[in-house]
Amino acid sequence: MDENDRTRDFKAVRKAATKLSLLTDDVRSAMLLDMARAFELNSSRIIKANVEDMEAAAHSGVQDALLHRLKLDEAKLAGAIEGVKAVAGLPCPVGRVRERRLLDEGLVLEKVSYPIGVIGMIFEARPDALIQIVSLAIKSANGIILKGGREAHRTNAALVEVIRETLDGAPFLMLLSSHEDVDAMLKMEGDVDLIIPRGSNAFVRHVMDNTHIPVMGHADGICSIYVDRSADIDLAVKVIVDSKVQYPAACNAVETVLVHEAVAARLLPRLKSSLDAYGVMIHADDRSRALMADDALVTSAVEDDFHTEYLSLQMALKVVDSLDEAIEHIASHGSHHTDAIITSDDLARRRFFDEVDSADVFCNCSTRFADGFRFGLGAEVGISTSKMHARGPVGLDGLTTTKWLLEGHGQIVADYSGRDARRFIHEDLPL
Amino acid sequence: MDENDRTRDFKAVRKAATKLSLLTDDVRSAMLLDMARAFELNSSRIIKANVEDMEAAAHSGVQDALLHRLKLDEAKLAGAIEGVKAVAGLPCPVGRVRERRLLDEGLVLEKVSYPIGVIGMIFEARPDALIQIVSLAIKSANGIILKGGREAHRTNAALVEVIRETLDGAPFLMLLSSHEDVDAMLKMEGDVDLIIPRGSNAFVRHVMDNTHIPVMGHADGICSIYVDRSADIDLAVKVIVDSKVQYPAACNAVETVLVHEAVAARLLPRLKSSLDAYGVMIHADDRSRALMADDALVTSAVEDDFHTEYLSLQMALKVVDSLDEAIEHIASHGSHHTDAIITSDDLARRRFFDEVDSADVFCNCSTRFADGFRFGLGAEVGISTSKMHARGPVGLDGLTTTKWLLEGHGQIVADYSGRDARRFIHEDLPL
Numbered sequence: 001m002d003e004n005d006r007t008r009d010f011k012a013v014r015k016a017a018t019k020l021s022l023l024t025d026d027v028r029s030a031m032l033l034d035m036a037r038a039f040e041l042n043s044s045r046i047i048k049a050n051v052e053d054m055e056a057a058a059h060s061g062v063q064d065a066l067l068h069r070l071k072l073d074e075a076k077l078a079g080a081i082e083g084v085k086a087v088a089g090l091p092c093p094v095g096r097v098r099e100r101r102l103l104d105e106g107l108v109l110e111k112v113s114y115p116i117g118v119i120g121m122i123f124e125a126r127p128d129a130l131i132q133i134v135s136l137a138i139k140s141a142n143g144i145i146l147k148g149g150r151e152a153h154r155t156n157a158a159l160v161e162v163i164r165e166t167l168d169g170a171p172f173l174m175l176l177s178s179h180e181d182v183d184a185m186l187k188m189e190g191d192v193d194l195i196i197p198r199g200s201n202a203f204v205r206h207v208m209d210n211t212h213i214p215v216m217g218h219a220d221g222i223c224s225i226y227v228d229r230s231a232d233i234d235l236a237v238k239v240i241v242d243s244k245v246q247y248p249a250a251c252n253a254v255e256t257v258l259v260h261e262a263v264a265a266r267l268l269p270r271l272k273s274s275l276d277a278y279g280v281m282i283h284a285d286d287r288s289r290a291l292m293a294d295d296a297l298v299t300s301a302v303e304d305d306f307h308t309e310y311l312s313l314q315m316a317l318k319v320v321d322s323l324d325e326a327i328e329h330i331a332s333h334g335s336h337h338t339d340a341i342i343t344s345d346d347l348a349r350r351r352f353f354d355e356v357d358s359a360d361v362f363c364n365c366s367t368r369f370a371d372g373f374r375f376g377l378g379a380e381v382g383i384s385t386s387k388m389h390a391r392g393p394v395g396l397d398g399l400t401t402t403k404w405l406l407e408g409h410g411q412i413v414a415d416y417s418g419r420d421a422r423r424f425i426h427e428d429l430p431l
Numbered sequence: 432m433d434e435n436d437r438t439r440d441f442k443a444v445r446k447a448a449t450k451l452s453l454l455t456d457d458v459r460s461a462m463l464l465d466m467a468r469a470f471e472l473n474s475s476r477i478i479k480a481n482v483e484d485m486e487a488a489a490h491s492g493v494q495d496a497l498l499h500r501l502k503l504d505e506a507k508l509a510g511a512i513e514g515v516k517a518v519a520g521l522p523c524p525v526g527r528v529r530e531r532r533l534l535d536e537g538l539v540l541e542k543v544s545y546p547i548g549v550i551g552m553i554f555e556a557r558p559d560a561l562i563q564i565v566s567l568a569i570k571s572a573n574g575i576i577l578k579g580g581r582e583a584h585r586t587n588a589a590l591v592e593v594i595r596e597t598l599d600g601a602p603f604l605m606l607l608s609s610h611e612d613v614d615a616m617l618k619m620e621g622d623v624d625l626i627i628p629r630g631s632n633a634f635v636r637h638v639m640d641n642t643h644i645p646v647m648g649h650a651d652g653i654c655s656i657y658v659d660r661s662a663d664i665d666l667a668v669k670v671i672v673d674s675k676v677q678y679p680a681a682c683n684a685v686e687t688v689l690v691h692e693a694v695a696a697r698l699l700p701r702l703k704s705s706l707d708a709y710g711v712m713i714h715a716d717d718r719s720r721a722l723m724a725d726d727a728l729v730t731s732a733v734e735d736d737f738h739t740e741y742l743s744l745q746m747a748l749k750v751v752d753s754l755d756e757a758i759e760h761i762a763s764h765g766s767h768h769t770d771a772i773i774t775s776d777d778l779a780r781r782r783f784f785d786e787v788d789s790a791d792v793f794c795n796c797s798t799r800f801a802d803g804f805r806f807g808l809g810a811e812v813g814i815s816t817s818k819m820h821a822r823g824p825v826g827l828d829g830l831t832t833t834k835w836l837l838e839g840h841g842q843i844v845a846d847y848s849g850r851d852a853r854r855f856i857h858e859d860l861p862l
Binding site: 018021022101103107109114116117193194205208212214216232234235238239241242243246247349353354355357358359360361362363364365366368369370374375376386387388389391392393401402403404405406407408409410411412413414416417424426 | 663
């Protein structure tokens with residue numbers, strides 16, 4: 001794309017986003033329902049494009065996990081369309097009054113949610129993600145600039161074509177096709193408000209190093225489960241197995257299991273036989289290895305194993321002497337994504353909740369629950385491990401900012417200074 | 432400072448911050464009251480250090496505005512101490528449940544506020560700011576690394592000495608003294624969670640360019656007031672004068688005034704005579720200049736004037752043909768800080784509120800109200816013009832992040848997938 005054309009196009013997205021934000025929520029929700037209907041009517045066109053993407057990817061010999069994500073068949077498309085309808089039905093995320101305060105007689109302050117503006121989203125070769133991201137963008141009245149994984153480019157183009165045909169050209173939406181386009185976007189400070197890169201840590205770092213636009217980092221997920229001395233052993237085995245095997249390629253799958261020495265002898269043999277059934281390779285420290293059957297599915301852990309996001313049927317295992325050691329291990333080895341404790345001790349749960357500094361901190365349930373849909377956010381644009389703005393699964397709320405709106409009748413600050421100064425009332429008003 | 436010592440000290444701040452976060456709010460508030468009392472008891476020591484700072488600054492010939500900010504006399508210290516007590520009395524900002532949702536029977540999700548961790552704050556030569564920032568950090572249970580303007584170093588050292596004597600060494604607090612220390616801090620990703628630089632745009636940009644730590648930018652403030660065709664003229668004059676002259680060096684002082692052509696002839700002669708009384712130099716466009724007395728306090732505006740933060744008794748003035756032109760001017764010239772409309776037309780106010788993309792958008796009152804204390808936040812660490820995280824005046828809330836806490840009884844994700852999948856309840860529970 002020519003550089004001037006591109007710059008003009010980026011600026012056009014902002015103008016269109018402003019127009020989108022001035023529509024009512026009813027109109028934006030109707031747009032989503034129209035879009036859902038158009039995907040249904042054009043499903044064969046979309047699936048045909050996906051078949052071509054799948055064939056090309058298979059030819060070039062990509063991994064099975066990528067093919068699995070790339071595939072958009074009838075069932076997966078139907079699920080994504082249900083998702084669009086669900087987002088349409090969510091409460092409007094913009095125009096919500098978060099705070100309302102009487103500063104003085106006739107001087108009322110409100111903190112109100114507004115769209116962020118224009119969001120640049122770079123994501124993997126997963127066409128259903130495009131549907132989810134566009135839905136959230138329309139509902140939250142943001143402009144959206146998309147760059148999907150190149151293996152999905154035919155499917156993405158077909159989806160965007162359908163959206164443009166249905167929503168009057170959808171000028172608030174821009175689909176990038178090259179790395180040069182992405183690099184150009186990273187320079188559009190003032191025209192793009194937020195970049196959300198999904199992908200490897202190295203890619204996220206590359207983006208951060210090459211832009212002055214805020215980046216909502218979606219880093220790797222080294223998630224841990226700590227089995228406390230008071231844990232229910234059955235429950236621990238069930239939760240660890242689900243966290244590891246239910247979808248090992250997900251960022252919220254468990255990678256490290258820490259076991260209190262008081263329950264290690266009871267837990268580990270059972271845990272190993274349960275994981276064996278799924279062919280999980282365990283990287284065990286010496287203390288844990290000594291308590292388990294020694295076979296081809298166990299190997300000695302090295303320090304690196306506790307810093308590794310396997311994203312596959314492997315995990316690291318370690319016996320610890322205390323809750324403190326577990327919390328310390330997670331602080332120094334984890335990625336502040338999702339960590340869980342298995343315990344029946346309220347005090348241990350409380351300490352784990354307060355002291356583990358991660359986006360999602362769970363007790364007695366699978367780490368795989370860390371997800372916008374499961375959390376009830378409708379969908380997600382990603383999971384943030386940053387402490388700024390949005391943390392954990394990011395849905396509609398994370399795509400809004402706020403403005404402070406102050407309405408008066410000629411009040412001036414001079415009246416509130418010096419001798420005989422007026423005093424502020426500062427009374428919180430009902431929302 | 433030796434590099435290893437410095438690294439060790441940065442890490443010690445985090446450990447101490449975690450301990451601070453595990454105390455109750457009552458204890459942290461009591462610490463603030465102890466600190467306030469200690470400032471009272473040691474006021475002569477603090478003021479003596481400030482007198483030395485003031486003398487040194489006067490010798491080196493700094494500007495009056497800097498001396499004004501640097502000064503910490505009895506009255507200003509008393510005011511700052513009142514501020515500490517006020518912060519102690521605010522509701523606890525951490526541990527607040529922002530959302531609570533029943534995902535399924537016995538599976539409850541909470542979004543809870545937590546401290547951010549360790550905050551690096553670089554601020555101008557204003558010792559009362561140190562008192563305000565430390566108060567907010569303690570109340571919000573964050574560790575704080577401070578670097579104040581060098582002209583204030585004796586006063587800052589005296590203040591920190593009193594804090595350390597009173598609060599058991601105050602290990603959650605670190606005072607930096609050199610640019611090398613600041614550069615070292617910018618590299619402490621993982622040990623410092625947020626940098627808040629106050630100062631010039633160039634300085635904020637320097638910080639952003641040299642760190643991977645999130646930066647809460649506190650950029651320049653080019654604030655505008657637009658006088659609509661339906662404005663009350665008396666009210667417009669009063670609000671513009673206050674916004675310009677009440678404290679011209681503040682970032683929320685008005686720099687540009689836009690006037691609808693329908694009221695220009697009535698407003699401008701009166702506005703000029705009111706501003707003349709304060710010696711305000713007006714940079715006027717041709718249309719506005721033609722409507723005012725031509726004297727030494729008016730000059731012809733050039734394009735640059737509308738991009739200038741004067742921070743002094745000067746302002747830019749322009750006649751516009753419509754609300755649209757005013758909104759467009761603010762979008763292309765302003766700094767998204769604080770902008771106000773003077774109008775008696777509800778629709779114009781509504782459009783200005785919705786379409787002006789700034790942190791603070793006001794109607795019929797002074798731009799100088801954009802301030803954490805006046806907003807009822809207790810105090811502020813600064814004003815953010817970023818759309819991410821906190822926007823506008825940043826008080827205690829802006830110094831917190833959230834965690835998602837999920838408590839179950841062995842729930843696994845496999846039960847919610849495939850055939851006969853359990854359905855989520857997703858019922859919002861009372862907070």
